Amino acid sequence: MSKIFEVENLKKSFGSIEAVRNVCFDVKQGEILGIIGPNGAGKTTLFNLIMGVYRQDDGKLLLRGHDISRLKTFQRVNKGISRTFQFARNFSSLTVMQHIRMAMLSDKLSLSSKGEQERDREANRIADVVKLGGSKSKYPGELNIEELRKLELSMALAVKPDILLLDEMFAGLTETESKDIIDIIRTMIKSGDPTTAIIIDHNLAALSEIVHRVVAIDLGEKIAEGSFEQVISDQAVKKAYLGEYVQ
Amino acid sequence: MKKQINSSVLGWVVLIIILYSIPIYMKNLNWLGILTFANIFVLFAISWDISSGHTGYLSLGHTFFIGLGGYASGMLTHHLGFSLFPSIVISSLFAMVLGTLIIIPAFRVRGPYFLMLSFALPLFLTGIVRIGYFTDYTGGHMGLFPLPVFASVPDRYKVYYLTLTIMLLIGIPLWRLSKSEIGHILRAIYNDEELVGNLGFNPFKFKLLAFTVSNFVAGLGGALWVHNMGSVAPHSILDLYIMVQIVIAVMIGGEGTIIGPILGAYFCVILLEALQPYAPGPWRLLIFTLIGAGMIAVKPTGIFIAICQKLDDFIQKKVRGS
Numbered sequence: 001m002s003k004i005f006e007v008e009n010l011k012k013s014f015g016s017i018e019a020v021r022n023v024c025f026d027v028k029q030g031e032i033l034g035i036i037g038p039n040g041a042g043k044t045t046l047f048n049l050i051m052g053v054y055r056q057d058d059g060k061l062l063l064r065g066h067d068i069s070r071l072k073t074f075q076r077v078n079k080g081i082s083r084t085f086q087f088a089r090n091f092s093s094l095t096v097m098q099h100i101r102m103a104m105l106s107d108k109l110s111l112s113s114k115g116e117q118e119r120d121r122e123a124n125r126i127a128d129v130v131k132l133g134g135s136k137s138k139y140p141g142e143l144n145i146e147e148l149r150k151l152e153l154s155m156a157l158a159v160k161p162d163i164l165l166l167d168e169m170f171a172g173l174t175e176t177e178s179k180d181i182i183d184i185i186r187t188m189i190k191s192g193d194p195t196t197a198i199i200i201d202h203n204l205a206a207l208s209e210i211v212h213r214v215v216a217i218d219l220g221e222k223i224a225e226g227s228f229e230q231v232i233s234d235q236a237v238k239k240a241y242l243g244e245y246v247q
Numbered sequence: 248m249k250k251q252i253n254s255s256v257l258g259w260v261v262l263i264i265i266l267y268s269i270p271i272y273m274k275n276l277n278w279l280g281i282l283t284f285a286n287i288f289v290l291f292a293i294s295w296d297i298s299s300g301h302t303g304y305l306s307l308g309h310t311f312f313i314g315l316g317g318y319a320s321g322m323l324t325h326h327l328g329f330s331l332f333p334s335i336v337i338s339s340l341f342a343m344v345l346g347t348l349i350i351i352p353a354f355r356v357r358g359p360y361f362l363m364l365s366f367a368l369p370l371f372l373t374g375i376v377r378i379g380y381f382t383d384y385t386g387g388h389m390g391l392f393p394l395p396v397f398a399s400v401p402d403r404y405k406v407y408y409l410t411l412t413i414m415l416l417i418g419i420p421l422w423r424l425s426k427s428e429i430g431h432i433l434r435a436i437y438n439d440e441e442l443v444g445n446l447g448f449n450p451f452k453f454k455l456l457a458f459t460v461s462n463f464v465a466g467l468g469g470a471l472w473v474h475n476m477g478s479v480a481p482h483s484i485l486d487l488y489i490m491v492q493i494v495i496a497v498m499i500g501g502e503g504t505i506i507g508p509i510l511g512a513y514f515c516v517i518l519l520e521a522l523q524p525y526a527p528g529p530w531r532l533l534i535f536t537l538i539g540a541g542m543i544a545v546k547p548t549g550i551f552i553a554i555c556q557k558l559d560d561f562i563q564k565k566v567r568g569s
Binding site for chain 2 (some may be wrong): 098
């Protein structure tokens, strides 16, 4: 498998706090990479750097070999990266279907109704993929937390990304709901829609079911990398999660 | 398939018929003059709505853009002898270009910061107008007069129809824009600008579009306003009270909807005039503001748009029932 995305020596400080320190990793085409670490490890900051919410102090982000680290968020999205957020975000005035249709537009804006049917068909397909088919005309205020997660997922999918970044997708979900989301992610990746994903989560049980590889970070630094089993049995990872009690 | 009727189009047809037929049964020239002002005031309200009401970049400096159009047209006709219509077009474009260039740096901030920056703009223009060096051109505190007007008093019907037609030629496309995907994106910027960027849209481009269109319409409204009155002065076009009226009109109509602010603007102008015999002087403005604030408190999303939605539900039910 070829590398689709590379993070090279990424650094970011907020005042005297080094939030991300020389982080390096890569993701291969078709791979699901998990990123784990205790609270405050710098996981979401890493996603924010990848998406261009923050500008890195040093280091590079390479998408298919091209440096994207100077691009703005919307440009990175148009290059093929999309994300979901730690706390589900949406537009309160739009229905589920309107969210998906809008996310599909990107820069192909038009005041005419040309191509409407095709767009409707694709939006319906995405709603079905994320299992929101029965809630298409609902507003975010009428959705439960699982459906809100699916709504975010549907928007992230609708921009047709090559890489999907999922930030704590399973937070607040029951085991059954998490399994439902895992099924959706698996189906998406299998159908190449998108081909690759990076997932941040504290729910290790859920992660273990879908990730091919894991990167563990603590205090902004990469402390381990490898298969799920290798990483969770790593002494440094155990220490990061459990502190000095680890022998 | 369920039967459905396009009640928006039906609503526009009814509104257009009512507005065009007013002069047929209204023989009171004073009220016709008031409604002519209302047609222009609608332009103020919808221009604020397409920018601030849609994107959430709430501005208290809209009279700056109105003033740019008004003063530009006043000076072009008064000092350079331009005829009315070329002057109005040039002034609208001037307000659009200069206003947009000035507002662009303010896009870096939003919320109370944008509000305060925008608030400074009309004060800045008022200062320029009153500075001794410029008073030969601007007329200073007293303003510029007489300016050419559209028609003499007996011909108020013509002026009413002219301003109404211009209002509709602007209002309908803006309503269409608001209903389009671009309108959805503008309202999405209001909700969560960062999320809009995460969907691959450049929020700056959309804010620029909204404010460019808005500034043009505000400038056009300003130019029409001064040539309807025959004068332009800081107190008649840059006053904070005009800004308050615009915000009340949009809020009671329903921000981000265009049609709501159109109805809200007519309501505000008519209410202010209706209060005249009962509440003289400052009492009129006080009562008007209290009524406006009360209506906003009762239905923050807009009373008029709520009525439109109720009517729509009623019509759809009737159609399905038949």
